[in-house]
Each structure stands twice: as structure tokens, then as C-alpha cells.
Amino acid sequence: MIIDAHTHIHPDPKGFGPHKDASAETLVANLKAAGISQAVVLAIEPDMGNDYVAQKCAEHPELIGFVSLNPLNPQSVTEGFTTYIRSGKMHGVKLHPRRQGFTIEHTREVIQLVEQAAELRVPILFDAFPYGDTYYKIQEVRMIHEVAQAVPQADIIMAHTGGIHVMDALMVVKGNRNVVVDVSFTPFWFAGSTVYSDLIFVLRKLGANRILHGSDSPEVPVGRSVEDTLALCDQCGFNEGDRSLIFAGNIQRLLSKASAQ
Ligand SMILES: [Zn+2]
Known part of the structure; x- marks a missing residue:
């Protein structure tokens, strides 16, 4: 069984550029064609809004929605938890510092949000691909460490x-039992570089129970991403049991906590 733990959909099929199709229907068709059972779909307000993602997840039971919440707007956070998480419409939280305009300076506000998610036992996914004009400013990996320490x-x-x-990701995950990584986009973007060979070292050190498969579709096609993750597994020497954790077991464990309450 394969679950893709990191995908996006956009109300404008060209919302990820003219050469990619970001519609929900295309994602669902691509999952089916690649033999992928389910996908986590991450909302990013306002472009890939919560209402839109929740609606598409209701239409397509193979899609699992994560709500986009803004730590700089605490009232909307409280409302978002009620509307999307307590109602059972969405099953996790997506935070995107680069697109939502928060940085390491706002760690206190992020902790307040994450405490609420922890109470509801839903996972919180942080974007951690430093890029663009905030490259040095956000410090995503350090922020995750601070939050993981504050909300174990x-x-x-x-x-x-x-x-x-x-x-740095390796040291943060090793130092915090409550952090896992997804392998979306990075093996694709850094293919052929030393970052790619470091990634193999990092994944081997982390062990299979700290790794989630994900594509970042439509940035990387869901089928191509399965091949990329399998190649990483080969190079890490991960066996069948390890692969079943990476491709499904780990994300299932995270998603099952809320319903087991
Ligand atoms: Zn993404």
C-alpha cells in the first residue's frame, strides 16, 4: 500500500504554472494510475484555501486534507480548529512560513498553535525548503527544533x-522523538548534487520509522516520486518492512491518533 504524504491541489489547474495540472481530478487520476491508495492534500491559504481543499476531500475519499492555519492570527486558528479538525473534515495542520509570512521571530505564536494541534492529536507539517527572499530569515529547521522542544x-x-x-534536519530529528521527515521534492530538486548523497546518509541514520514518502505533486508527478523514493530505499538498504513504513505505516500511525482518542 502506498500513501503520498505531501500533495497540493489548486482551484486554477494552472496555479502551479502552465506546464503542470494542479486540479484535484488530475491528482486523483494520477494516484490511481500509479497504484497509490491515498494522498495527503495540504491547503495553503489563501490560494489553496481550506474550504476548497475540504470540499475536494469530501468528493474524493482517497484525499486526506490538512488545514492551513496562520499563527499570526490566533482567532482564525481557533476557528480553523473547530471548523476543520473538530468536525473531522481535515486530519492535520499545514504551516508554510515562507508563504504565510512568519519566521523564527514568531516561534512563540507557532508554539501556541502547535499546542492546540497536539491537544487534538493531529500532526503538524511544516514547510522546510528554504528558498527565495526569506532564505536566511525564516530558519525553518531551527523553528521546528524550538517548537518540538516546547511541545514534546x-x-x-x-x-x-x-x-x-x-x-541540520538529521540532528533535529535525532534530537526530538516527535519529529519525522517527508522526502518530497528534495531528491528531485537536488538530484546529482552532494545534497542528494547527504540525503541518503541522513535517511540511513534516521531509520525507516522516521521517514514519510511524499511527492509535492504537482511539483513532482506522483508516479515519478514513488520511483525516487524507491531509489532512495535501495541506496539506504531498506528492506520490505522498512519500505512499508515509509510508504504507508508511518503516516497511518500519525493519522490514527486523533481517531483513537
Ligand atoms: Zn508542498
Whole structure:
């Protein structure tokens, strides 16, 4: 069984550029064609809004929605938890510092949000691919460390294994039992570089129970991403049991906590 733990959909099919199709229907068709059972779909307000993602998840039972919440607007956070998480419409939280305009300076506000998610036992996924004009400003990997230390009961997913900071990601995940990584986008973007070979080292050190498969579709096609993750598994020497954790077991464990309450 395969679950893709990191995908996006957009109300404008060209919302990820003219050469990618970001519609929900295309994602669902691509999952089916690649033999992928389910996908986590991450909302990013306002472009990929919560109402839109929740609606598409209701239409397509193979899609599992994560709500986009803004730590700089505490009232909307409280409302978002009620509307999307307590109602059972969505099953985790997506935070995107670069697109939502918060940085390491706002760690206190982020902790307040993450405490609420932990109470509801839903995972929190942080974008961690430093890029663009905030490259030095946000410090995503350090923010995740601070939050993981402050809220040890929270389940945190560091997306993209920290991007260029894969070695920092290793130390943060090793130092915090409540953090896992997803391998979306980074093996694709850094293919052929030393970051890619470092990624293999990092994943081997982390062990299969700290790794989630994800594509970042439509940035990387869901089928191509399965091949990328399988190649990483080969190079890490991960066996069948390890692979079943990476491709499904780990994300299932994180998602099952809320319903087991
Ligand atoms: Zn993404």
C-alpha cells in the first residue's frame, strides 16, 4: 500500500504554472494510475484555501486534507480548529512560513498553535525548503527544533527533509522523538548534487520509522516520486518492512491518533 504524504491541489489547474495540472481530478487520476491508495492534500491559504481543499476531500475519499492555519492570527486558528479538525473534515495542520509570512521571530505564536494541534492529536507539517527572499530569515529547521522542544507531545512533520539543510534536519530529528521527515521534492530538486548523497546518509541514520514518502505533486508527478523514493530505499538498504513504513505505516500511525482518542 502506498500513501503520498505531501500533495497540493489548486482551484486554477494552472496555479502551479502552465506546464503542470494542479486540479484535484488530475491528482486523483494520477494516484490511481500509479497504484497509490491515498494522498495527503495540504491547503495553503489563501490560494489553496481550506474550504476548497475540504470540499475536494469530501468528493474524493482517497484525499486526506490538512488545514492551513496562520499563527499570526490566533482567532482564525481557533476557528480553523473547530471548523476543520473538530468536525473531522481535515486530519492535520499545514504551516508554510515562507508563504504565510512568519519566521523564527514568531516561534512563540507557532508554539501556541502547535499546542492546540497536539491537544487534538493531529500532526503538524511544516514547510522546510528554504528558498527565495526569506532564505536566511525564516530558519525553518531551527523553528521546528524550538517548537518540538516546547511541545514534546506534538507530532511534527518536517517537509522536504529540510531542503538544502539536510544535515541540520538529521540532528533535529535525532534530537526530538516527535519529529519525522517527508522526502518530497528534495531528491528531485537536488538530484546529482552532494545534497542528494547527504540525503541518503541522513535517511540511513534516521531509520525507516522516521521517514514519510511524499511527492509535492504537482511539483513532482506522483508516479515519478514513488520511483525516487524507491531509489532512495535501495541506496539506504531498506528492506520490505522498512519500505512499508515509509510508504504507508508511518503516516497511518500519525493519522490514527486523533481517531483513537
Ligand atoms: Zn508542498
